[in-house]
Amino acid sequence: MQTVIQQETIKKKRERIVRRRDSWHLYLMILPAIVLTLLFVYVPMGGIVMAFQEYKPYLGITGSKWVGLDQFVFLFEYPDSSQVIWNTLRIAVLKLFFGTIATLTFALLINEVRKKWVRNSVQTFVFLPHFLSWVVLGGIFIELLDPKNGLVNQLLGALGFESIFFLGDNNWFLVTVVGTEVWKEFGYGSIIFLAALAGINPALYEAAQLDGANKWKQMWHITLPSLVPTIVVCLTLSLSQVLNAGFDQIFNLYNPLVYAKGDIIDTFVYRIGLIGGNYSFGTAIGLFKSVVGLILIVGGYRLAYKVAGYKIF
Amino acid sequence: MGKKRRLFTVSLATLLLLTSLTACSGGNGNNKENEDGDGKATESKLNIVNGKIEPTVTITMVRGEDPTATFKNGETYENNVHTRWAEETLGVKLETLWSSPTADTSYDTKLKLMLSSGEKLPDLFVSTQSNTTNMFIESGKLLDVEEAFEKYASDTWKAAMAEVPEAWHPFIKDGKKFAIPILRPTMGTQSPLWIRQDWLDKLNLKAPTTLEELETVMDAFVNQDPDGNGKKDTVALEFGMKDQFIGYPIGDASWIFGLFGAIPDRWYPGEDGKLEFGSVRPEIKTALAKISEWKAKGYIAEDIALHDFNKVTENVASGKVGMLGGEHWLMVYPGSLMLATNPTAMYAPYPLPQGLDGNNMRTIATPYTGSILINKDISEEALQAFFHYQNALYESYNSEDPFLFKGFQEGYDYLTKDGSVIYDQNQIPGGKTATMKYTISGAQTVYQSKLLEASLKRAKEEELTNQELSAFATSGIVSIDNSNPLEVIGNKALLVISTQSEFDVPEYFQGPATSTMTSRNELLKKMQMDTFTEIIYGKQNADAFDSFVEKWKSSGGDDITKEVNEWYDSVKQ
Numbered sequence A: 001m002q003t004v005i006q007q008e009t010i011k012k013k014r015e016r017i018v019r020r021r022d023s024w025h026l027y028l029m030i031l032p033a034i035v036l037t038l039l040f041v042y043v044p045m046g047g048i049v050m051a052f053q054e055y056k057p058y059l060g061i062t063g064s065k066w067v068g069l070d071q072f073v074f075l076f077e078y079p080d081s082s083q084v085i086w087n088t089l090r091i092a093v094l095k096l097f098f099g100t101i102a103t104l105t106f107a108l109l110i111n112e113v114r115k116k117w118v119r120n121s122v123q124t125f126v127f128l129p130h131f132l133s134w135v136v137l138g139g140i141f142i143e144l145l146d147p148k149n150g151l152v153n154q155l156l157g158a159l160g161f162e163s164i165f166f167l168g169d170n171n172w173f174l175v176t177v178v179g180t181e182v183w184k185e186f187g188y189g190s191i192i193f194l195a196a197l198a199g200i201n202p203a204l205y206e207a208a209q210l211d212g213a214n215k216w217k218q219m220w221h222i223t224l225p226s227l228v229p230t231i232v233v234c235l236t237l238s239l240s241q242v243l244n245a246g247f248d249q250i251f252n253l254y255n256p257l258v259y260a261k262g263d264i265i266d267t268f269v270y271r272i273g274l275i276g277g278n279y280s281f282g283t284a285i286g287l288f289k290s291v292v293g294l295i296l297i298v299g300g301y302r303l304a305y306k307v308a309g310y311k312i313f
Numbered sequence B: 001m002g003k004k005r006r007l008f009t010v011s012l013a014t015l016l017l018l019t020s021l022t023a024c025s026g027g028n029g030n031n032k033e034n035e036d037g038d039g040k041a042t043e044s045k046l047n048i049v050n051g052k053i054e055p056t057v058t059i060t061m062v063r064g065e066d067p068t069a070t071f072k073n074g075e076t077y078e079n080n081v082h083t084r085w086a087e088e089t090l091g092v093k094l095e096t097l098w099s100s101p102t103a104d105t106s107y108d109t110k111l112k113l114m115l116s117s118g119e120k121l122p123d124l125f126v127s128t129q130s131n132t133t134n135m136f137i138e139s140g141k142l143l144d145v146e147e148a149f150e151k152y153a154s155d156t157w158k159a160a161m162a163e164v165p166e167a168w169h170p171f172i173k174d175g176k177k178f179a180i181p182i183l184r185p186t187m188g189t190q191s192p193l194w195i196r197q198d199w200l201d202k203l204n205l206k207a208p209t210t211l212e213e214l215e216t217v218m219d220a221f222v223n224q225d226p227d228g229n230g231k232k233d234t235v236a237l238e239f240g241m242k243d244q245f246i247g248y249p250i251g252d253a254s255w256i257f258g259l260f261g262a263i264p265d266r267w268y269p270g271e272d273g274k275l276e277f278g279s280v281r282p283e284i285k286t287a288l289a290k291i292s293e294w295k296a297k298g299y300i301a302e303d304i305a306l307h308d309f310n311k312v313t314e315n316v317a318s319g320k321v322g323m324l325g326g327e328h329w330l331m332v333y334p335g336s337l338m339l340a341t342n343p344t345a346m347y348a349p350y351p352l353p354q355g356l357d358g359n360n361m362r363t364i365a366t367p368y369t370g371s372i373l374i375n376k377d378i379s380e381e382a383l384q385a386f387f388h389y390q391n392a393l394y395e396s397y398n399s400e401d402p403f404l405f406k407g408f409q410e411g412y413d414y415l416t417k418d419g420s421v422i423y424d425q426n427q428i429p430g431g432k433t434a435t436m437k438y439t440i441s442g443a444q445t446v447y448q449s450k451l452l453e454a455s456l457k458r459a460k461e462e463e464l465t466n467q468e469l470s471a472f473a474t475s476g477i478v479s480i481d482n483s484n485p486l487e488v489i490g491n492k493a494l495l496v497i498s499t500q501s502e503f504d505v506p507e508y509f510q511g512p513a514t515s516t517m518t519s520r521n522e523l524l525k526k527m528q529m530d531t532f533t534e535i536i537y538g539k540q541n542a543d544a545f546d547s548f549v550e551k552w553k554s555s556g557g558d559d560i561t562k563e564v565n566e567w568y569d570s571v572k573q
Helices: A002-022 A024-052 A070-077 A081-112 A116-131 A134-144 A151-158 A170-198 A202-210 A215-239 A247-253 A256-262 A265-274 A279-308 B002-037 B081-090 B106-116 B130-139 B146-152 B155-162 B165-171 B197-202 B211-223 B254-258 B283-296 B309-317 B335-341 B380-397 B402-409 B448-459 B466-470 B485-498 B515-536 B544-571
Strands: B057-065 B092-101 B124-127 B180-183 B193-196 B235-238 B267-269 B275-277 B321-325 B347-350 B368-374 B415-417 B420-422
Touching: A024 A070, A024 A279, A070 A081, A070 A279, A081 A116, A081 A170, A081 A215, A081 A256, A081 A265, A116 A170, A134 A151, A134 A170, A134 A247, A170 A215, A170 A247, A170 A256, A202 A215, A215 A279, A247 A265, A256 B515, A265 A279, A265 B515, B057 B106, B057 B380, B081 B092, B081 B380, B081 B402, B092 B106, B092 B380, B106 B124, B106 B130, B124 B130, B130 B165, B130 B368, B146 B380, B155 B165, B155 B180, B155 B380, B165 B180, B165 B368, B193 B197, B197 B347, B211 B235, B211 B321, B235 B309, B254 B283, B254 B321, B275 B544, B283 B515, B283 B544, B309 B321, B309 B335, B335 B485, B347 B485, B380 B402, B402 B466, B448 B466, B448 B485, B515 B544
Parallel strands: B057 B092, B057 B124, B235 B321
Antiparallel strands: B124 B368, B180 B368, B193 B321, B193 B347, B267 B275, B415 B420
């Protein structure tokens, strides 16, 4: 057994060498892509050095003072840091959770619609908000959610409820932020699931029908298991984004009343780094976010492989 | 096989290295060439014939593109009626190396890149962002302009600058002046009290002159349905407070706090002459308590914490706002938007009502919009040529001829036809274009007192002498034109504002952020916004202000105050 496998691997290796010798021109063809990637993705990473300096633009990276981990120490000693990090995690995880559920549900439902025009038009409509910028949507939501004259509160008033200051109350702010983000993105996010749904072998459904499985059972036993790899991929990839709670959105909706739960790393960096022109601090936080993102994505990948047995890459 | 792979990697790496090397050497080559082309500065006097430098001297510059600047006849910043005029009549060739939009801050980014890449700087350029300006000042690549200014600036220009010595403050480092401020008229940047005149008339009310009367009017504006739609949907008092309490040109809140005797977010001298931070003055507590009371009574919008400039203008445009503070052009914008849907609506400017214990304060803008930065390595000729050019523009304040700049304004800013001047957009071929945007500073030249005198006379609809009229010459105005009623209201506002100029508080701290500011400002600001907002919303009692002040002082506020005063002592003469 052992030897057979060994022999096979040796054989495969030989084949690979032969293949490489034959295909040097193929490698030549990917060379420009490699060069570009190195030049524009890897070389700029050198800028990370700024995170360990007191960067001054006129002194440049070579001339600026080296301060080691000072920027990171500053980040973690800052009284508001832990609050801001927790807020970011809370908002990002809620968005991820509800976003995935909404996206998945929508994909499953729209997949059952047999009338093509209904399907297409609904898809187009839920797709559209994705292309609107938060600057525009921010204005629209502030208007809609106005505690006095806003449409939503007038509706609540007509139904006999008290008016709610959605953007001024910490808990409602969370609900609003997560809700509007899910509304904006679920249509777009469903594409990938729809593609996966289209790829499920119809023979499975035919077989299930023959066995007398109803729609519900088909969904539970065929559709969902077939989607698990896609869900795992999506979730794992999203993990790297878990420290991005959506700057555009929060920045356009938040205000001092909801700092307690609405202030996130990016808005914090904006106020301290960009307004104050503190580049090194901005880079330090960017690096911190990337490192956490990397750990999460590698961890998520390992977990997905161990628990569910799916290999993504 | 291992060897093969290594060979491949090595050759790839070599290739990469080569590409990057050639790229680098290319850059170096260019730099060298530039340096060679730059003649060493020599002391010399320019040969000026009839106001024209012979032979022509070139000034190189880079330009930020003003989003409101327009061009016609295929002209650009590089080549237009003004640059041709400067070359032909002054012998000064303005060479624009590149231009970039200011609106999306890409001009600013390019300036910073120019600095960090070590690229050779142009002779001069304008910077309007203080942190960019400070970077250049710190870099040591700028000319100490004091000597040149003393030597070459005309008496008129010097006199205009001498009126506002504080305009130099932000550009002073170690006692040296590293940029020439671009002045602006500040009268009109303060708030009068804008009141919906139609509402006052409808409810038979008088404009308030005291705090009590202000409250009476506010009460009527929310409870007596001034817009007559049968709904309680009006806001008596509007202001912006989303990310700052002062600084919104429309929806300014400084005068509201000023009624109680302090202005938040602003450094100004206290009783002992030292700068104090307005936000921690005890008067703010009274102000917050009162605003909170007004909010509880419904005089102020429920979502006031979300109001910024855009939201305020939107509310004004939708005709729901009774009173607010704003600069003198409020009726032009957003007033004109309101008129579009509600033609009978009208805001009238009134003097601020007298505050508590006779207190009144409000903010006034800084006397500069930006500055002209000059390269340390500028040639003597170019430096003199720049002053020659700028002096020529300042001549309008000595001239008796409003048509002094006809050479580049006729057919652009106005049209003279049968002895009368036409400003009409539709009658000027190719449309009306403001040529003052083509000048180096991108704005009119300003001599505050003379400009103000002429403006006030115009507002009073008095006859202007030719000399007074000439004060407007660089802005392309050569006669009195009252064809736009909204601008006339702006002039009236100017008049109202000028009667209360003793209330004006400028920002005294103009230096770069101090070291404690860099590390603590965000924290302090957030603490302040939090406390103030919660007090206004009644979530915390006004006494929370006291603990805020203590915390502010101990978390770095005291250090900042010390640093700010050290800076102030260093520039104050």
